Structure formats: structure tokens, C-alpha cells
Amino acid sequence: MFFSLAGLCLFVYYLYVRHLPRPIPGDIPYNKESARRLWGDTPEIRRAQKTGNFRQFFHDHSAKLHSSITQVFMFPYPKPFVLVTDFREAHDILSKRYREFDRSKRNADVFGTITPEFHLAMQSRDPRFKGNKELVRDLMTPGFLNEVSAVHIYDIATVLVDMWALKAAQAQGHPFSAHEDLHYVALDIILAAAFGIPLEQSVTEKQYEFLQLQPPAMPSPNSKDDPVVYSRAPVPSSRMSLIEVTGTVALAYKSPFPRLHHWLLRKTIWRRTFAEKEAFITNEINKSVERLTSENKQQNRMRCAMDMMLLREMGQAKKESRTPNVNAPRIRDELFGYVATGHDTSSTTLSWITKILADNPSSQAKLRRQLHVAFAEANEENRQPTVVEIIEKPAPYLDAFLEECLRITKTIPSILRETLTDTTILGHAVPKGTGVMIYNHGPGGQLESGFGIPESVRSTTSQDSKDRVGEWNEDDIGQFRPERWLQRKTGAQEYGDAQGEFDELEYNAYAGPFLTFGGGPRGCFGKKLAYMELRIVLAMLVWNFVFEACPPELSSYEGIDTATVVPKQCFVRLKQLL
Template sequence: MDHLPAALAVGLLLLFMGYRWLLPNPIPGIPYNHDAARNLLGDLPAWTDYTKKTGEKLSWLPLQARKLNSPIIQIFVNPFNKPWVVITDFRESQDILLRRTKEFDRSDLLGNLFKGIGPDHHISMKTTNPQFKVHRKLIQHLMTPGFLNQVAAPRMYETFTELVDLWAQKARLAGGRPFSALDDFYRAALDAIWAVTFPLDPEESIIHAEKRFLAGPTSSPGILKNSLDAPAVFPEVPVPDAPNSILTLTESLESIMLSPTPKLAFWLLSKLPYMRKATAAKEKMIATELEKAKARFSSDFDSQQTARCAMDDIMRRELAAAAREDREPAYNTRTVYNELFGLLVAGHDTTSTTATWGLKLLSDHPEIQRKLRQAIRDGFPSAVAERRPPTAEEIFKARIPYLDATLEEIVRKSMTAPGVSRTAMVDTVILGHRIPKGTTVFLMGNGPDFIAPPIGTIPEELRSKSCREANGKIGAWDPVDSHLFKPERWIVMEDGKECFDSTSGPVLTFGLGPRGCFGRRMAYLELKIVFVLLLWNFELQPVPEALSSYQAVDKLTHQPRFCYLRLLESSLEKEIDLL
């Protein structure tokens, strides 16, 4: 009994020492929340609480940088692991992404997040992985001007023409009332990338099904109040199993985004019946489409024949390679499965979110909308003279500075991808601070230096040599108006003419460097087609403030919960008559 107090004291001491050892271990010199460093869960409770209250996630990070008054901070959200380092300075982020690629690579965090739904997709691989180049080579031709003009543009054009027709029907049925555009755009974007990836018959699309439904006897919308400001609510049309599986799997990423163990979290999620059903439907759909393509190409293979979709392009190249190497073609590999699936996921979610924000921004800024519509009219004189919309090829080839500037400003303000993450592959230094190997570094594009004034002034001697040498190659925003929606910030005068300048200032939505967004060109093409067709056919009218929130958001990619449209069909005929 005499030894019991001593043993108890030793036990308590060991527990206390173990507790202290498990507490977050800050990187020396980098600011952090001191309360979080005294909590086993670090910043995670505060971040989770913020997300529950606001519906937002990654906007919390620049708020911490502003709170700590530093362009480099650290946060503790992965218990028992290294802190995350957060950078809110564009020059430093640009340097890391463009010129320090041997020191920083695709983050383990992002890789683990995507491995659940696409374990063999190139987005989850390190650049040094030999399979990364194999995967990129398989799909690299999909971003060439030839494929974008001959295949992607026509497929997207067909889809968004269907959307224009659907919204014209809804606008007439709504009788001047606003209606929700969120699901329509989300589904239209999936139709578009589906048609680019597989040979989709337009009459089998989700939007075409909605059009058929609206033409039926039960198409009248419900009206919440007897007021023109009350939204018209249209019955929801069921989504077929195959496209619904893509929507389900994409949205599953949201629930594991802040998990300390994303691989385990997805494994548990994948056991749920609805996830098993979605995975099975996705696998069956890709297998069926691959068999159809195999039959098309095997019967009459011509290496020069024009591809109708991404899968055709991949199949044609695999057949040509097999012929050169005197081997059997490999059709049903997991590489092909995952890259095709990745096109569907990446090609609809972020683009639809960006376009949705664009609709809100243009609705709330009628003067910019009018200027953009006039620039579009002036940019397609033949279409105006012939009283028709521009063709897909005309839109692809058009160079309209104010259109390019507005799209870039929509991308900047939408913050669809609020930041880029990288993993330090070696012990390195950022802004004078030692960063241990294996540290996750977040390069934020949704706060200071982008849509808000920068935090302080960073001494040049703290920057890397490559960063100092590259100073001045991209402009900086005026902090007075960096928060405003202002397409003119991307316009410069050259020889008395307005020109679009993509280097006017910082934006990180698509990343930079060799690991920047692979589908960037296709995304811009889609946005271009969307806004040309919509503004050619409609005027976006303001909606009540209660239906136009910029704060409440949903889904993984910062998508607004409220996105209502009040559409007035464009008076092109009157404009032409006036001219």
C-alpha cells in the first residue's frame, strides 16, 4: 500500500507527458493560434464550427492569416501529424508552383482525397511516379486545338443549346418570376462533359429529359406566393442511374474533405448501400461504352478517322500503338477506366460552379452584362446579319477582349478552387522559415493579395532567388478595388485597341506550372460557349436579395445554395431593326 501513491504519481506523470507529446508541435517562427496548440485536436474544432455556421470551408484559412497578421501561418487540423503551412502571398505561391517543382509536388492530402473514387487517376500521383507520364500521355491530345475545336466545342454547343431551350420554356412558364438554376446548370455541365467523353445522343441527355417533362401536362410550376418576386418551383426530373452515379461519387468528396484520415473515411463511406450502387453503376457504364468503342474501331480501324469523343481518341491511339508494337490492344485497363471517369468528375463540377457564380455576378451587375452582350454582338457580325446564334466553330475561333476579360474575372471572383496544396518533398525554406519534408503547404487564392489587400510587406531578402528574379512578370491588383467584380482590370490598350492581358494580376483557380489543372483549356472553352449562348438569348434580370446570397454555399467546390434566375428573352430582332 505504501507504494500506491508513488505508482499513482508516476502514472499521472506518464499520462501528462504522453498528453504533452501528443499536442501539436509548431514549426518554429511561423505564427499560429496558441489556443489550438493546447488542444489535441488543434484548430479542427474551430474550423468545423465555422463550416457548420457558414456552409463554407476553405475561406476559413485566409481569415486565420488576417487574424494572425502574417502572409505565412500554420494550422493544426491533422492530429498527431505535422501542421499545415498556409501562404497568402501570390509571388511566393507562383514561385513554388512554377520554379520550385523539385522541392514541392502534388500534395498527399489531395492524393488521398481522390484515391477513393479514382485510385489510378493521374491527379493522385506524384510527378515522379513513372505512371504519371503514362496517364498524361494517354489523354494529352484532348487539350489540343484540333480536339477542342472539332470534338469538344460541337458537343458542348449542343448541350448548352438544349439548356437555352429549357430555360426559355421555364421563363415562359414562370411568368416573370425567378426560378432556381443551380441543378439545371450542374446537370447540363455533366451532359456536356459526358458528350465530350462518350458519344452521347443529345436526346438521351438529362436536360433533354427535362425539356420533355416540361412539355407534358404536369409542367406548371408551383408558386410559393402570389408575387412576381416569389420563386417558381418546378418538379424535379429523376436523373438516370449512370449520370446519377457520377453526381453521387463527386459529392462524396465533400464529406471526407476535412477528415484527418481521408482514405479510411472514404473506405467507410464506400460500404454504404447508395455508394455501392453508384460505384457499380459507374463501372457498368464505362465497361459498356468501352465495348461499344471496341466494336466500332475493331471492325474498321482507320488511324486517321476523326474521333467523336475522348474515348474514341484514346481508343484510336491505343490501337495505333498496339499496331506499331505488334501486340494486342489493351482496352479495359484501370488506367483507361480512371482517366475517363476523371474527365467526367473534373469536367462538370468545377466548371458548373464557376458558371453559376458568373450568372449571379452578371445578374447583379447589369451595366457589365450590357457591355458584354454588346461586345458579343460586335464580335459575331455575320451571325447578327443572318439573325442566328454564332456557331460552335465561330465561338471557338472568336477573340473578343471583353468576353475573355469577363470570363477571367468570373474565374477570379468565383474562387471555385480556393487554393492549391503541395507537399514539401525535401527540407526547404519559405519566406525565411524552415519547412520540414512532408509538410502540406496550402497556397491560397481566395483572400489577401487576390480579392483583398495583401498582409504587410515582405522583405525581398526573405524571398528565394528565383522569386526575386521573376518579380514584375505578373501585375498586382489595386487593393482599393480588388474585392470588386471588374472585368476591365484585365484590359490593356495596345496601339489604340483594347486587348485582353492574362498577366494583369494574380489568380490561382487553375493552379500554375506542370501540375496545374489539366483541363484548363476545355474549361475556358465551355465557359465561353455558355456565356455567348446565354447572353445571346437572354437578359439576366436582378432577383430579390433573399434569393441572391453570396455567403451561403454548398458542395465541395464553394457552390452557392441560392442561384435564381429571372430571364427576359433577348430582343435581338429589335436590336437589328434599330441598327
């Protein structure tokens, strides 16, 4: 008995020692206390989670250790991951050294919980990756975006304008919550782009019709700062299932065992939700196949991303003399991945943008003047700008305003990579198989000046591209200032010397650090679609409304960590212009 107990104690002690954090040899800074305990840095991360923003830990960790490269210990993994906050090093890793770094296995595990056959859930060396990218390669071409995606975006944005015009009239100067409206607008846009869901079936259209019959709950007229509360029309269960399945990624992101944890819940309490999501996709694919194979040429024209993928599969099947596999897992997962990654990111960013508009009235007014200049015919005719005008007319301040919003917003401030070989980061040896987190809102990133880093510790590719991207002024790096993205056109004599306010200006995408969409071969696949969506919705909103300041108690910039960092409060107070 004694020897059995002693053996058990020794085994437990072995497991304890085996799972203690093992710092990477060398001098990459880390929390010494964390390295001496089984839980590593997890207690500090848990404390950050209680505030609703656990990603703040990564900023604070780098600041505390006063270094742009640090080690973080996550229980139950004895190996640390490397945290990088310096923009130049991050840009070098993503864009120049992609043969040394790939998307991390952790990233694949997280997204693989809902879309195992989606290219985002694959590392680049995965044999499936090349075929999947071929399947979706046309979805971000100018032709598809301009002729298909832009029309869907504009239609939904127009309904949002009509709905908010109704709300503004009813609210009579009171603020109202905006996040839910924007959440469903983004969902409707991505479902229309992905599956060709008609406008009349959109959640936004149904909500607009509902509000015309359902008066809001008005607060006391004594205070214009009290928000109006609007009821919501029932949302179809199929749409809710898509939202809920996407939301389960947040659990996987925070879990030490994402695949196992997610699998257990998917087989139990989430079973019906996942089944309903699958039924929705099957139904839409069947409708598309029926339409695309119809003898009616008007019926079988391409309307959405699903059509593009199915036509590609049908064409390939014909070449290979086989039956098309229209329900292939990779087609289904690419479709759902397109929806999942395009929905939350856009809705969250739009929510942050509405707050920025209200809190920067001079920039908002300048943006409106730019729109009136860029879409001069629409302004003279007192009408809405067309979708073609919005996507084709040059408007440098619109580009600058949007880019500054994307720089400031907290939607997804981190990027995950993994080392494919023994390598170095900022002069520090990092072994093969090490996870790397790039946190672009930390010291040395998009919003904060960093620590002095000698050029000699940077890679050759980093040194060679030193001047490719500018640097932000330390005095205003944390402030919202769209002008930082503008420069004089070549040949302009003096800033602002032309007759028009914007005549001698042009947008400079390389003005300073910016990694919101990542970079390199594995940067954000939907970047072009996201820019188009945000540009159209932003232009339509500013054209039609003045966003007035909301009271401080409704204007917090605190974020809530879900799959993205959602603003804790998102209210608007609108004054209609048209």
C-alpha cells in the same frame, strides 16, 4: 493492479503528449492556444463548418495572425501544415520551384479514394504519372478541343437556351432556380466530351422534353419576386451514380483518415453506387471498342476522349504484339477522373456566373454589345452565333468578363502542395515533407490586398519575375470590374479613341494576381476545356437573355462547401431576346 493502471495512464499520457501539435521551429506565426491542445485548430475549423463554408477559416486565420504565412494544426496530425496566401509566393512555388514542391500526399489520398489510377491522384515522382499523362496528352490540344469537344458543348448549350426560353415564357417575369439545370448541363457536356453520349440521351434534353408537357407550379401573381417551381424528369441511375461517387470526395477532403474512412463506406453503404459507376464505364468502353473496330469507316471515327485513349492503347498494343487492355485501370480512372474533375467545377462556376450577370447589369450590357460586334454576321442575320464564331472570333471584353468571373468566384480557392526538400517560404525555414496550402482568396491573393513583405525574404526566382504579373488597385480589388483585364493595343493613341467601343482594346492575361487554375507543371489539366465550355455557354446565354436582378432574399453570396464551394442560392430572372 496498481502498476498496470499506472502503466496504462503513463501510456495514455505518452500518446497524448506524442500527438500534441509540434510547431515548425522558427517564427512562422500560429495560434498559441491551438498549439497547447490536442485538437489544434480543429475547433475553429468545426465552427466554420457549421456555417457551411469551412474554407473561410483559412482566410480568417491569416487575417487574425496578420501574416501571409502561418501554421495550421489539424487533429490528429502533430505536424502542422503551412498556409500561404501571398500571390507572388504562391506563383513562385507553383511555377518556378516545382522541384522543391509537389502535389501533396494528402491531395493524392483524397482523389485516390475514387480514382487511384488517375494522374491527379499521383505525385509527380510516382512512376505511373508519366505514362498516364502520355495517355491523355492529346485531349487538350487545339485540334481535339475545336473539332470534338466544342461541338458537344455547343449542342448542349443550345438545348439549355431552348429550355430556358420556355421557362422564361412560362415564368412571366418570376425568378426560378438555375443551379440544377446548370449542374446537369455541365454533366451532359463532360459526358459527351468523355464518352460521346448522344445529345438525345442527355439529361438536359430529357428535361426540356419533360417541361414541354409538365406545367410549372406558378406562385401568386401578386408578387413578381416569388420563384416559379419546376418539376424535374427522372434522372437515369447511371448518371446519379457518377454524381454521387464524385460527391464522396467531399467526405475524403474533410476526413482525417480519407482512405480508410472512404474505404469503409465504399464497402458498405456506397457499394451499389460504385458498382453502378463501374458498370457504366464498362458499357461505354465496350460500345466504343465495337464502333472503333467496325469495318464501317463512318462508324469508327473518333468522337470523344474515350476514343482517343482507346485508339492510343490499341496502337501501342499493336506495336508490342499484344492484346489491347481496353479495361486497364488507368484508362478507366483517367476517364472517370476527366468526368469528376470537369463536372462539379464547371457547374459551380456557371452558377456563380449567372449571379454575377444579374448583379452587374452595366457589365452584362457591355458584354452583349461586345458579342454583337464580335459576331456581327450573326447579329445582322438575327441568328445564333455558330460554334466556330464563338471559339475563333476575337472578343476581348468576353475574355475579360470571363476571367473576372473566374477571379471572383469561390469554386476551389485552395491548392495543396508538399515540400520535397528542406526549403524556405517567405524567408521562413520549412522542413521536408511539410504540407503547404495555398489559399488564393486570402490576404495578398486575388481578392484582397496583403501585408507588406520585404523583397529580401523572397526567393531569387520570385524577385526576378516581380514584374511579370501586374498588381490590382487596392481601391477596387474586391469589386467585379472586367475592365481590369483590358489594355490599349500597341500604337493606340488614347483609350477608346477608335470608332468602335472595343477596337483599340486587347485582353491581358497577366494584368494581375490570378491562380484559379493553379500554375506550373501540375496546374489544372482541364484548364483549356474549362475555358472553352465557359466561353461558349456564357456567350450563348448573354446572346439570348437579359439576366435581371433577383430579389435580395434569393441573391445571397454565401457558399456551401462540398467538393467545390457551391452558391447557397442560384436563381435567375430572364428576359428573352431572340
